[in-house]
Amino acid sequence: MDDIGRRARRLERARDDPGKSPLRGLGVFGMIGWSIAVPTVGGTFLGLWLDRHMPQAFNWTIALILGGVALGSLIAWGWVSKEVNDSGSDHHDD
Template sequence: MSQRRGSPEDDIGRRAQRMKQARERPGLSPLRGLGAFGMIGWSISVPTVGGAFLGLWLDRNLPQGFSWVIALILGGVVLGGFIAWAWISRESREEEDDNGDH
């Protein structure tokens, strides 16, 4: 006796497999993009503001011929840019790895 292709057991198995794949690999959410912008913003703003506060303290305690505030703000922007770049690189590699599993 031959087995039918569209048996209820096969249909249930295929549906369960699709549901499992949907749970394991959800589609891209619009909120994920907002989260990325937030992460990039924080990774740049925290070192910049930290540099400004450290620069204010250094200007009061160790005055120099240059402004510590400006130097450390620029340093914070550069450091934050590197942090953001590293985070974006890591996320894009993980995304490529996830898509390569198909």
């Protein structure tokens, strides 16, 4: 009887909290991509504008592309850290 009660509680818990969807990984992957792409593309356009309007001895576009990649990587690292922390706290003990 204890075995049946444990199975029933486990099924009830699974029904009430189905866990994370397998598609969530794709969403996180997409979010990481956008986190890097948006600052990089933004840096590119700002760099092109600055190269036309405020020429310097260095190339603004290259500098801001690298800055965008660095900023995007930091943002992506924050997302990954959050996901790892969230998924680590979701484990249930029987």
